[in-house]
Amino acid sequence: MVLTAELAQNDPREPITETIITTIADAEGVDVLxxxxxxxxxxxxxxxxxxxxxxxxxxxCQTGCVTVQYYGYEITIEYGEPVTVSIE
Numbered sequence: 001m002v003l004t005a006e007l008a009q010n011d012p013r014e015p016i017t018e019t020i021i022t023t024i025a026d027a028e029g030v031d032v033l034x035x036x037x038x039x040x041x042x043x044x045x046x047x048x049x050x051x052x053x054x055x056x057x058x059x060x061c062q063t064g065c066v067t068v069q070y071y072g073y074e075i076t077i078e079y080g081e082p083v084t085v086s087i088e
Contacts, residue, residue: 004086
């Protein structure tokens with residue numbers, strides 16, 4: 001099963017880390033508080049900063065992705081417009 005969420009960079013949005021946690025909790029049928037802390041596998045602040053717009057509010061002109069393992073899932077966050085979070 002692949003779960004995907006798209007996040008527009010310039011719109012007020014749910015943080016990437018919250019998207020990851022809530023998507024996995026929904027898939028597992030558990031409360032988000034029952035999951036282990038995401039910071040056990042990745043620095044949440046660094047992850048948010050990496051995919052945030054530039055300090056001038058402009059989208060970053062970069063491509064790339066970050067993949068981490070969490071709670072038995074492989075999570076890939078891909079840079080782009082929109083930022084894409086894929087959970088397998």
